[in-house]
Amino acid sequence: MSELSAYLASVAQTIxxxxxxxxxxxxxxxxxxxxxxxxxxxxxxxxxVVMLAADAVKPGSSDELLHAALALEVTHTFTLIHDDIMxxxxxxxxxxxxxxxxxxxxxxxxxxxxxxxxxxxxxxxNGRDDAxxxxxxxxxxxxxxxxxxxHMDMSFEHRNDVDEGEYLEMVRKKTGVLYAAAAGIGGILAxxxxxxxxxxxxxxxxxxxxxxIQDDLIDLLTPAEKSGKDxxxxxxxxxxxxxxxxxxxxxxxxxxxxxxxxxxxxxAAIRELTDAGVIDDVKKVASDLVxxxxxxxxxxxxxxxxxxxxxxGEFFVTRSF
Numbered sequence: 203m204s205e206l207s208a209y210l211a212s213v214a215q216t217i218x219x220x221x222x223x224x225x226x227x228x229x230x231x232x233x234x235x236x237x238x239x240x241x242x243x244x245x246x247x248x249x250x251v252v253m254l255a256a257d258a259v260k261p262g263s264s265d266e267l268l269h270a271a272l273a274l275e276v277t278h279t280f281t282l283i284h285d286d287i288m289x290x291x292x293x294x295x296x297x298x299x300x301x302x303x304x305x306x307x308x309x310x311x312x313x314x315x316x317x318x319x320x321x322x323x324x325x326x327x328n329g330r331d332d333a334x335x336x337x338x339x340x341x342x343x344x345x346x347x348x349x350x351x352x353h354m355d356m357s358f359e360h361r362n363d364v365d366e367g368e369y370l371e372m373v374r375k376k377t378g379v380l381y382a383a384a385a386g387i388g389g390i391l392a393x394x395x396x397x398x399x400x401x402x403x404x405x406x407x408x409x410x411x412x413x414x415i416q417d418d419l420i421d422l423l424t425p426a427e428k429s430g431k432d433x434x435x436x437x438x439x440x441x442x443x444x445x446x447x448x449x450x451x452x453x454x455x456x457x458x459x460x461x462x463x464x465x466x467x468x469x470a471a472i473r474e475l476t477d478a479g480v481i482d483d484v485k486k487v488a489s490d491l492v493x494x495x496x497x498x499x500x501x502x503x504x505x506x507x508x509x510x511x512x513x514x515g516e517f518f519v520t521r522s523f
Contacts, residue, residue, distance in 0.1 A: 205506075206513040213253060213271070214246040220272045224323075235304050235312035236319075239279050242295040247413075248274040248384045251514065255388030255402045257507040258499075263392040266328040270337060270391055273323040274384045277341065280316035281348055281380075283309055288356060289439065293432055317345065329391045337387045344383040351376025358442035362457075366447055373414045374407060381410030385511075401498045405511065408495030413518040415488040418443040419481065420523060423472060429523045434459075434468045444487060448480045488519040 225237040249271035253264035264271070285291075286299040287309050293299065301309030324338050354372040358364045385406030389399040420429055421436045422445065436443050440460045449456055459471050475481050492515040502508050 206510055206517060209254075209510055210245065210247070210250055213250040214244075216268065217246045217249045217272060217275055218243075220268065221275075224272070224319075225276075231304075232308065232311055232315060235300050235308050236315040238297070238300050238303060238312070239282055239294060240276070240316075242297045244275070244279075244295060246275055247514070247518075248278050248380060251381060251384040251406060251511070252388040254507045254511045254514070255385040255406075256392035258402075258502050258505055258511060259389050259392040259394040259398055261505065261507070264388070267388065267391050269323040269326040270387055273320040273327075273341065274380065274387070276316050276320040276323065277345065278380060280313045280320065281352075283313035283316070285352065287313075288352070289435070291432055291435060293426065324387075327391060330393075333391050333393070336390050340383050340386050340390070344379040347375040347379040351379075355441070359440055361442065362450070364442040364447060366444065369442060369444055369447055370411065373411050377414035377417075378407045378410035381413065382406035397501055401501045405495045405498045405515075408491050408498075409515040409518055412488040412491040412495070412515065415444055415484060415491075416519050416521065418445055419484060419488075420521070422468075422475075423481075424523050434463050434471065437468075437471055438463055444484050445475065445480060448483050449475060449478065452478045452480060454478055454480070485519070492516060492519050 221237070221240045225233070226241050228234075228237065252267060252271040252274055256264045256267050282294060283300045286294055287301045287306060291299055292302050297303075299309070300312050304312070320341065321338055324341060325334055327334060327337075351372050351374070354368070355376055358368070358372065382403045383406070386399050386403035389402040394402070418436060421431065421443075422434055424433065426433045432438075436445075437456065437459045438461065440446075440457065446456060454474060456471070459467065463471075472481075495515055496512045499508055499511060
């Protein structure tokens with residue numbers, strides 16, 4: 203994984219420079235609010251998937267697609283700003299959320315600005331116009347799916363009978379489709395054929411679902427000082443994650459944790475879920491998704507970039523923040 207770590211660090215540095223140029227250096231309070239979370243850091247995983255997918259199709263092509271890579275990070279950040287408003291979270295990436303640092307209307311508008319500018323950056327990419335149209339279409343569809351997934355996620359909070367199939371469909375829309383779009387757009391803009399683009403899209407979709415399952419685990423298991431997020435917020439809010447669904451299937455009642463939680467409360471919940479085998483079960487679901495998704499990449503020629511894409515999938519389900 204050392205090669206992947208070095209690659210991700212390089213991509214993050216490149217994207218950070220672009221963020222400084224196109225977002226941080228702009229004047230005006232709304233622009234400052236829009237740039238707030240972008241400038242707070244992040245692993246820049248979606249841009250890395252764009253670039254690796256492109257280079258796996260056509261070696262060296264990622265240098266021409268940096269604006270598309272930036273567009274995926276900008277889209278992701280737009281969803282985070284709006285998620286934080288809907289979840290009333292106070293902390294993201296170790297800094298105050300946009301709507302708490304400014305106010306809710308500014309937070310909504312800041313997310314809208316990023317949403318719009320993502321499409322602008324896709325169009326700024328060097329490439330054929332027909333490929334850019336296909337890329338814009340894929341990103342637009344992903345954004346619509348993300349909204350549907352978020353609405354499903356919110357509706358689940360008022361139910362205690364969400365099943366695993368419903369959860370996975372929600373996660374495919376809320377998280378999977380943006381990784382799918384990242385891989386697919388990289389393939390499209392690099393000139394990939396229909397088979398290659400479909401394989402990349404499917405790879406991104408499955409690994410994106412695995413990423414969200416791991417994110418749910420991180421929400422519970424990782425302290426706020428390491429994750430930059432409120433620990434156990436899903437548990438406190440009664441979100442219907444795979445953890446909660448598997449716990450209910452095993453007869454565990456987690457409703458007692460729907461309140462302000464102390465560190466001791468969180469530790470007790472973790473012990474309860476661990477002892478019942480829930481955490482191991484959920485980890486296996488994520489791991490199996492990654493194993494399946496990597497098989498789709500067999501349509502691409504063996505290369506360092508293809509291997510790094512596979513390594514990213516493994517990283518998704520082993521990271522702790």
